Amino acid sequence: MTDGKYIALSEKNIAALEKNGCRAENWVEVRVAAGFRPDSFFNVAFTGKVEIGRQDGELVLADGSRRKYGIYNASLENVRIGDHCVISNITAGLRNVNIEPGVIIENVGEIICSGASTFGNGHAVEALNEGGGRELKICRDTSAQVAYLSILYRDKKQLIDKLNAIVDDFSVQVKNDRATIGRNSCIRNCLKLHNVHIGVNANLDGVQKLQNGTVDSSAEAPTFIGDAVIAENFIIQKGSMVGGAAILSGCLVGEAAQVGKQVSLENTVLFANCEAFHSELCSVFAGPYTVTHHRSTLLIAGYFSFFNAGSATNQSNHMYKLGPVHQGILERGCKTGSFSYLLWPSRVGAFSAILGKHHANFDTTNLPFSYLNEEDGKSLIIPGMNYFTTGTFRDGLKWPTRDKRKNRDMLDFIHFDILSPYTGQKMQRGQRILLDLYERSEKGQSFVSFKGIHIKRLLLKTCRRYYQLILDKYFGDVLIKRMLASKATVFSDLFASTKNEVVPHDENWIDVCGLLCRQSRMEALITAVSSGELQSFAEIRAALRKIHAAYAEDEWRWFLSNYAHLHGCELAMDSQENVRNLLAQWQKSSLKLLNMVFSDAEKEFEGNVKTGFGIDGNADADFTAVRGVFADNTFKIHLDSEIESVNTKFAQVSRLIDTIKFLSAGNKKD
Amino acid sequence: MATTLERVKKITAELLKIDIAMIREDSRFVEDLGAESIQSIELIAAFDEEFDIEMDEDEALAVKNVSDAARFIDRYVDG
Numbered sequence: 016m017t018d019g020k021y022i023a024l025s026e027k028n029i030a031a032l033e034k035n036g037c038r039a040e041n042w043v044e045v046r047v048a049a050g051f052r053p054d055s056f057f058n059v060a061f062t063g064k065v066e067i068g069r070q071d072g073e074l075v076l077a078d079g080s081r082r083k084y085g086i087y088n089a090s091l092e093n094v095r096i097g098d099h100c101v102i103s104n105i106t107a108g109l110r111n112v113n114i115e116p117g118v119i120i121e122n123v124g125e126i127i128c129s130g131a132s133t134f135g136n137g138h139a140v141e142a143l144n145e146g147g148g149r150e151l152k153i154c155r156d157t158s159a160q161v162a163y164l165s166i167l168y169r170d171k172k173q174l175i176d177k178l179n180a181i182v183d184d185f186s187v188q189v190k191n192d193r194a195t196i197g198r199n200s201c202i203r204n205c206l207k208l209h210n211v212h213i214g215v216n217a218n219l220d221g222v223q224k225l226q227n228g229t230v231d232s233s234a235e236a237p238t239f240i241g242d243a244v245i246a247e248n249f250i251i252q253k254g255s256m257v258g259g260a261a262i263l264s265g266c267l268v269g270e271a272a273q274v275g276k277q278v279s280l281e282n283t284v285l286f287a288n289c290e291a292f293h294s295e296l297c298s299v300f301a302g303p304y305t306v307t308h309h310r311s312t313l314l315i316a317g318y319f320s321f322f323n324a325g326s327a328t329n330q331s332n333h334m335y336k337l338g339p340v341h342q343g344i345l346e347r348g349c350k351t352g353s354f355s356y357l358l359w360p361s362r363v364g365a366f367s368a369i370l371g372k373h374h375a376n377f378d379t380t381n382l383p384f385s386y387l388n389e390e391d392g393k394s395l396i397i398p399g400m401n402y403f404t405t406g407t408f409r410d411g412l413k414w415p416t417r418d419k420r421k422n423r424d425m426l427d428f429i430h431f432d433i434l435s436p437y438t439g440q441k442m443q444r445g446q447r448i449l450l451d452l453y454e455r456s457e458k459g460q461s462f463v464s465f466k467g468i469h470i471k472r473l474l475l476k477t478c479r480r481y482y483q484l485i486l487d488k489y490f491g492d493v494l495i496k497r498m499l500a501s502k503a504t505v506f507s508d509l510f511a512s513t514k515n516e517v518v519p520h521d522e523n524w525i526d527v528c529g530l531l532c533r534q535s536r537m538e539a540l541i542t543a544v545s546s547g548e549l550q551s552f553a554e555i556r557a558a559l560r561k562i563h564a565a566y567a568e569d570e571w572r573w574f575l576s577n578y579a580h581l582h583g584c585e586l587a588m589d590s591q592e593n594v595r596n597l598l599a600q601w602q603k604s605s606l607k608l609l610n611m612v613f614s615d616a617e618k619e620f621e622g623n624v625k626t627g628f629g630i631d632g633n634a635d636a637d638f639t640a641v642r643g644v645f646a647d648n649t650f651k652i653h654l655d656s657e658i659e660s661v662n663t664k665f666a667q668v669s670r671l672i673d674t675i676k677f678l679s680a681g682n683k684k685d
Numbered sequence: 686m687a688t689t690l691e692r693v694k695k696i697t698a699e700l701l702k703i704d705i706a707m708i709r710e711d712s713r714f715v716e717d718l719g720a721e722s723i724q725s726i727e728l729i730a731a732f733d734e735e736f737d738i739e740m741d742e743d744e745a746l747a748v749k750n751v752s753d754a755a756r757f758i759d760r761y762v763d764g
Contacts, residue, residue: 386723400726476739477730484742610743615722622716 021046021066028053037061048098055085060108065091068098068116082119097198115198115215124206128194134212135228137186138248140265141282142166145298145316145332146340151284152182153250153267155189155231156552158426159286159302160559162267163528164541166300167318173545181552197232214238214253221258225249236422241275253422259292269303270426271419278307286320286528287427288419294324298332302347302528303429304414316359317343320529321414325353332359345369346380347526348410348433361467363387364445365438365526368401377467381444384485387468396468398445399481403611405619407433409650426556428563429529434489436573437524437531442482449479484604491601493574494586494594498668505676506594510575510587518572520580533569536562591677598672602665606658613654620645689736689762690755696731697751700724710752717750728754736762 024032029042031053039045039061048069055070070084082101090108097116102109107125120126139150142162149166151157164171165178189212196202197215205222213219214232221242228249232238238251241258251257251268259275268274269286276292285291285301294312299305302320309326316332316339328351333339341359348366351357356372363369364383371389377396379385384402388395401407411433418429452463453475462469470478503509523534540558543549549558578586582593618624620642629637645651687695690710698705701718714720720728729745732738732754738761748754 388723397723397726400723404722471727471730473730473734474727477726477733477742480739480742607741607743611746614743614746618715618722622713 021048022051024051032056032059035059039065055083056087057085058088059086060090062090062092064093066095068096068100070099072099074099074101074119093193095193111193113193113195115196115200117199118196119201119203120196121203123202123204123208126194126196126202126208126211128192128210131190131192132194132210132227133186133190134194134210135248135250136189137182138227138250138265140267140284141298142284143298143300143316143318144340144342145282146338151267151300152179153284154182154185154552155229155250155252156185156426156556157182157250157267157284158428158552158556158559159269159528160428160530161552161555162284162286162300163302164544168541171541171545174541177544177547181550181555185552199234200232223260233422236271236420252426254420261291270422287425287429288417303427304417304529315339316341317345319345319349320526321347321349321410323350323410325351325355327354329355330357330359344380346383347529348407350406364441366401366407366433368404368406375467379466379468381441381448382465383438383441383445384481393462394468395462396465396470397474398449398470398478399442399485400478402481402485403608403615405612405616405650408612412653427529428559430531430563430566432531434485434492435524435531436533436570437526439486439489439573439577440524442486446479446482446486449475449482453479484607487600487604488608490574490577491598491605493570494597495601495664495668497571498671499664503675506591507587512568516572518569518576520573520576522573524573530559530563531566532562533573536565536569589677591672594677595669595672598665598668602661605661609654609658609661613651616648616650616654617645620648688755689759690752692735693732693751693755693758696735697728700727700731708751711750713750714754715749732758738762 024042024045024047028051035053035056036058037056044063045061045065047067050069050071052071072084074082074084076082084099084101087103089102089105092108092110094109094112094114096114099117100114101119101121104122109126111128112126136154137152139152141147142151143149143166149169151162151165161178165175168174194210194212196213197217199215200213200217202219205219207224209226211225212229214230216234216237217230217232218237219240222240223243224245226247228246230238230240230251231253233253236254238253239256243260244257246263248265249263252270254271255268257268257274260277261274262279265282266280267284269289271287272285272289274291278291278293279295280291281297283296283299285305287303289301289304290306290308292308293310294307294314297315299314300318304321305319307314307324311327312324313329314324315330317330322345330343332341334341343357343359344362346363346365349363350368352370355369357369358374358376361376362378362380364379364381364385366383367379367385367387369387373389373394375394377394379396382396382398384399386397386400415431448465452465456463456472460472463472497509501509518533525532525534525537527537543558544555549555575586625634625638628634694705694708697708697718701720701724703718708718712718714725725746729740733740736758740761748757
């Protein structure tokens, strides 16, 4: 190891280097590690101050090919090179760069740092509103939650000032007139890298041009930047992949996100596990698991999370009056169908499916799990229906299994639950809205309207029942989870940990870009940031981690408050019979909902779905050969096991109810 | 007074915007009459209102054809 100690070249070594075609503006400025071997240097031009580590030995690459450590056919100006690097065929040169040990740089045009750079840190991204006013200063450690607060809480000036100050401080710390290429990184076949910081173990291959940015990377979560990528003013976080001629301008690409296949991103931030291919994204705030895979899809001026964009999805943020100043929100879990269109400003409730073209501005935040479709130019909503579709069920299963983040120091906090106090509360509000609309409607009336969207009157009662079914299932889920995890022999002991703090049943819950929490918890964090109590992203992250960890207990307490509110009695003090009824209702609702998902899945195997199969006959046989039969379908089999699981859990909790002691007067056993 | 089957046909024709003469007892809502997922929900809601009943959501969605729907509804109407 060099240990940062460099010595002057001997006359003998200078002569040997010159014999190898090397030249220097001033050999005195070229310093090397002890044990220097001139046979590792050919055709190298040294300018300014150059420091070089030990280059003895050779490297065996993954494909079995070998490289002798050293520097070949390169121009170096003000460069420090760590031990055991391979630097060859640099056509224009390396200037003002610190190269850490173990780096490979081959067939590269130029890697340059011009003047003092913050490497993309502190760049202001005009996210969500193309007209500006919500600029997010990005940096290496920007998380989804910090972005949410910065972009969406603009009325809290102190908060915004403090968050911006943290980024500014960080930018000052990293500001340097030398770019760093992290240990064990590999840069091959790239044209231009200007003012780019590259983290450890990063792999860049075929990049066209990167300017003013950071490629964060780690040994456990290496980052890859691939063919023909052009990026300026960017932060790319750990474990992500950017390739396929992607064009990025003013962007943050989050942890384990994938970007490529000619996608274009402008003033856009994407967080953990997002995937953006083919499409165009402009002023987009993409929370975790936002996915767009298709050409002709434009996402503009919107906030999304757990979102799946159908092909040719489009939105308008411009009414040709005061400019592109409108914005939209699709709450977590929404999907858009092919050729869907939304007119901003609009807000769509969580886990909704949007089909057709909508020319109205609407707000369905309190009608989650909805189908939004369009009929004769009119926007219609069917509340609750999207809960029992195959797609939502499958999404709930797949998201947790598709978390590709490998780094231990994850920036984004994510809750995956589809049913949560956040959606539960919205369904409760939705029920009240639907009841109110029903009571105010006339029997002969075909439609009622609510905040810009229409609902068929005859669906008001039905959809309210759907919400009740889902809530019955959810509340039972929460209780059963607690009962099965507890070893309590007295029912009231289940509540021992919850005596000190009450979560009011009507306290607002929010989805902070993947993190579900009580609004009061986030307000406390905002106060702590605004007052200067939390002064760095590390401190904010620690506070967010606590909020993330508090979710399960807060959910339980929220459920208990709801129970007391709905039943007029504390669950801890309720009778065995009432608890048994609640669990029976849970079983019934859970099975009903699973049966409804089952019916939806079954449609994939009946009716017109065989059209196009058996092109010259034998449609049934061809269909079976390609798609299989429903009985063997893995999703169907999973549903069967879910049904079995409901019945098993019900039997388990029923046995518990039989043995556990109840304190209430209605107790039959005691 | 119209039978349950006749009333089911009438509502189905109105909601799916098809000629009632096209609807047979064994017509399947999805395959033969082209009902989409959304329309299946609307049909259940329309039957609920027409017969002043509240059908089991999952069982109602599993009903495939017109005569089965009439029989299913009769279970509720007859109490």
